[in-house]
Amino acid sequence: MVSLDSPTETRRPLGLAIFLIVAGIVGWLAAFAxxxxxxxxxxxxxxxxxxxxxxxxxxxxxxxxxxxxxLGFPNPIIGLACWVAPIAVGVGILAGARxxxxxxMLFNLGVLGAxxxxxxxxxxxxxxxxxxxxxxxxxxxxxxxxFWTVTFYNLKEGNIPTSDRVRSFFGAAYGWIPLxxxxxxxxxxxxxxxxVQWIPNAFR
Numbered sequence: 280m281v282s283l284d285s286p287t288e289t290r291r292p293l294g295l296a297i298f299l300i301v302a303g304i305v306g307w308l309a310a311f312a313x314x315x316x317x318x319x320x321x322x323x324x325x326x327x328x329x330x331x332x333x334x335x336x337x338x339x340x341x342x343x344x345x346x347x348x349x350l351g352f353p354n355p356i357i358g359l360a361c362w363v364a365p366i367a368v369g370v371g372i373l374a375g376a377r378x379x380x381x382x383x384m385l386f387n388l389g390v391l392g393a394x395x396x397x398x399x400x401x402x403x404x405x406x407x408x409x410x411x412x413x414x415x416x417x418x419x420x421x422x423x424x425x426f427w428t429v430t431f432y433n434l435k436e437g438n439i440p441t442s443d444r445v446r447s448f449f450g451a452a453y454g455w456i457p458l459x460x461x462x463x464x465x466x467x468x469x470x471x472x473x474x475v476q477w478i479p480n481a482f483r
Contacts, residue, residue: 291372295432299369302421303362309417310358316414317342317353330413335480338412346403349396357396358418364389365425383438387429394426401467405474411481419467424460431456 312330316338319326331337341347347354368386371378378386397419404410433439434449452459471477 291375291377292432293373295428296369296372298428299365299372299425302425303364303366303369306358306418306421306425307362307366309414309421310355310362313338313342313355313412313414314353314359317355332413333481333483335409335475335477335483336411336413338414340408340410341404341412341415344403344408346400346407349399354396354400361389361393380438380440383433383436387433387439390426390429393422397422401470405471409475411471411475411477420464423463424456427456427459427463 316328316330319328320339320342328337328339331339342353350357364386368378400415401419404412404415430439431449431453434441435446435453437446468477
């Protein structure tokens with residue numbers, strides 16, 4: 280990591296740092312649990328997985344699908360590798376590191392990539408597999424606010440080059456991220472209800 284001051288940072292974003300660490304740990308643990316389940320299925324194809332709750336809620340179908348190995352290897356391995364990044368950035372901020380603009384932009388690009396993958400997996404779960412994977416949903420839950428938080432932070436700080444007016448707008452909007460996140464969850468929940476009727480079926 281580069282311990283150099285960004286031209287736009289005047290103080291450490293401690294709230295952002297703590298959020299990144301917590302989100303990274305939660306996401307990593309979900310990926311780790313899915314990896315263990317994948318190993319269990321590879322060793323015993325008929326193994327009963329703890330994440331398989333009912334016909335709608337389970338992870339075996341996701342793990343066995345091509346969508347579960349989109350790059351040719353199990354998706355949880357991507358999570359094990361990539362969730363280390365927000366933890367490292369958060370710890371670096373707490374330790375007093377200051378990152379260059381290019382570093383924030385690359386980090387934001389990575390977070391955007393994570394969101395694109397999550398949107399694809401949400402679509403696949405609802406419209407192709409018709410199943411909700413518990414550990415996958417944990418990943419969705421932390422990836423969505425991570426994208427909003429990092430993106431809004433970089434826009435308000437000028438790490439993503441933009442005008443003063445746009446910076447001011449996102450500076451004000453930064454405090455609305457919890458609401459924006461809840462709206463995002465509600466949109467996903469609404470699509471899930473329409474497609475798989477999760478409210479009556481998830482608790483059977």
